Amino acid sequence: MTSATWDRGLALAPAGSDGTDELDAIALGRRIRHLRKSRSLTLDDVSAAVSLAPSALSMLENGKREPKLAQLKALAACFEVPVDELLGTEPPSRRAALEIQLERAQRGPLYQALGLPTVRVGSRLPMDVLESLVGLQNELERRLNEQAATPEEARRANTSLRHEMRQRNNYYREIEQEAARVLAAVGHSGGPLSQHKAADIAEHLGFSLHYVGNLPHSTRSVTDLKNHRIYLTQVSRADHDPRSVLLQALGHYVLGHQTPQSYAEFLSQRVATNYFAAALMMPEKETAAFLHRAKDERELAVEDLRDAFAVSYESAAHRFTNLATEHLGITCHFQKVHESGILHKAYENDGVNFPADHTGAIEGQSICRYWTSRVVFDVQDKFRSFEQYTDTIKGTYWCTARTERHSSGLYSLSIGVPFEHVKYFRGRDTKERCQSKCPDESCCRRPPAQLSELWSGNAWPATRANTHLLAAMPTGAFPGVDETEVYRFLQDQSG
Known part of the structure; x- marks a missing residue:
């Protein structure tokens, strides 16, 4: 033994x-x-x-x-x-x-x-x-432990991290404090963080910025810790705010991250750097004050936060979840749902019943078609946010949602709160209302009886094969990154 x-x-x-x-x-x-x-x-x-x-x-x-x-x-x-x-x-x-x-x-x-x-x-x-x-x-x-970096491992890591975020109300005081120290050091006086000020932060931390056209294809930035250089690329895609890409790269340095030893650690570091970048672009003190004023006026709206700090709607929605419970006493949930109805990412501390598999993982699950995050895809007015009340088995929730197009398709982004908190939000007077009985299959997962009677056994859809679902997670300390390609790139640049 x-x-x-x-x-x-x-x-x-x-x-x-x-x-x-x-x-x-x-x-x-x-x-x-x-x-x-x-x-x-x-x-x-x-x-x-x-x-x-x-x-x-x-x-x-x-x-x-x-x-x-x-x-x-x-x-x-x-x-x-x-x-x-x-x-x-x-x-x-x-x-x-x-x-x-x-x-x-x-x-x-x-x-x-x-x-x-x-x-x-x-x-x-x-x-x-x-x-x-x-x-x-x-x-x-x-044998199961040998199957490192499988999709199952990724889902388990996501589930564990989501539990941690819920326990902390998605608020990380230590990251807020680091961001506040950096902003004070560069004299940021308020308002949207400009690209010029983001570059000042890099300079303050001892890094020089280099824009190149041959960044390794699997990266958004590469940091040369030996020579204190950050390599970026100028792209026309709107998926990523260039300020956020730079600030996330700096976040790894400020937060003292080491090479991740597992996918869970890699994921945790990624969430931390995203949080750090958001805390720089939407500083806690200013953002909390902005939200408090809106709450007092009963005019809370994610799009106002977006416009006040010149960030994307998704960034503003994430930032709202960071501060809503800690500063406003409001529990909430966030969803990012693909137009196919598949849940891409989510957070909750208000008890909403996200669909989940037996391990507790929610990624890849289908959202009820009567939830706001699904109904919004059929709304004609894409200029303004769409609001709806949804009666669920966990209670009544009010949600506000928008759709945004990304390189991988159209997504809905929604923020929801229990009925008790809706009085603080603009759009609470909406007449839109739906009822969801999910996870009861009779709600929306089972075809209506009349349609089933007409077509059951007479339909054979040619499914679109999602081969990526069968593939293992990319290997390496930084999943999906070809380290040889990165090292050669750095060697060429330093030479």
């Missing part, structure tokens, strides 16, 4: 996020059972000694219940061992270690996702069967 295997038998799990140790009920239960049997005691014997029902003691031994401190002390006294021995760092036997591993595996999401029956882990389970089951589980986990 390797040390790594023995580590899985610790009675104390790794420290949690709050810095405290978490009790491992499975390992503790196996140790209690081992001590009881090694002393030829029955459940009834121990139960009487510690004033605990035999059924409760059995649940402790099976890891289905955590003991109280008083019960731990009573058990230790019964077995005539220190409490620390009950919480030992090593399983009492090889069999106990294997039983602990199998119990943990069967209670984990991987085993449960297989839909297999649970094996009763008891003394009657033959040792060779126990070893085979544990070996199969370990090999399955190993």
Whole structure:
């Protein structure tokens, strides 16, 4: 048995996020059972000694219940061992270690996702069967771990990051403070951040800017940390604000990012630099004051924020989610939905029921056709924002949405709030209203009965093959970037 295997038998799990140790009920239960049997005691014997029902003691031994401190002390006294021995760092036997591993595996999401029956882990389970089951589980986990940077991994990373954003109300104080220090250093006095002032920020941080026509095709910018140069390209595409591209590149430097070791870390860094750029173009102090005035006047509108700071509607919508809860006490949600109805990105801390798969991932899911983010595609007036009330299974939400065209198609961008907050927004007097029963399939996923009767079995659509859905995520520390191409580019420039 390797040390790594023995580590899985610790009675104390790794420290949690709050810095405290978490009790491992499975390992503790196996140790209690081992001590009881090694002393030829029955459940009834121990139960009487510690004033605990035999059924409760059995649940402790099976890891289905955590003991109280008083019960731990009573058990230790019964077995005539220190409490620390009950919480030992090593399983009492090889069999106990294997039983602990199998119990943990069967209670984990991987085993449960297989839909297999649970094996009763008891003394009657033959040792060779126990070893085979544990070996199969370990090999399955190993093979899954080898599939690095798969779309599944990306969805898991996105889901984890979205949970973190929700817990923080999408507000990152440490990034706000870094952005404020940079703006103060260059003397930004307010109003939209000009490209000239963005260049001043680069100069203040010790970087020179170089516009080139041969930037590696997989990049938007390349930073030469050796010579403190940032290489950019002048393009006509409106997908990316040139200020944002530069400020994101500087964000990696200011925030002290190192080469990412996983896709999750890469994604987290990308979100942080996007946030940093937004905090520079829409400073917290000014933006919060702007939003407070609009709230007091009951005229909150994302397009006003867009116009006040000369940014895109999408950037303004994202920035609103950063500050709405922290400064205004308003919970909200954001969606970016493709014209096909597929959810591209989203955020929520208001309880809205985004569609999700069994892992909690929402990317790639179809949004209800009665939600504002779908209805807006059929609205003729594209100049003004479209507002709608939607009655959902989670309550009534008011949303404002616009559509914007990108290189990959037409997208809707929407901000929504629970009904209790709508009184602060312009457009609250809209008469548009829809009802959504999703995820009930009868809402919009199942064709109407009359159409089904006419066409079911008589239609064969030629689907558009989305081959990118079958491909693995690009490999490398920076997914999709050809490092050889980047290094050759830098070598040519420095030469």
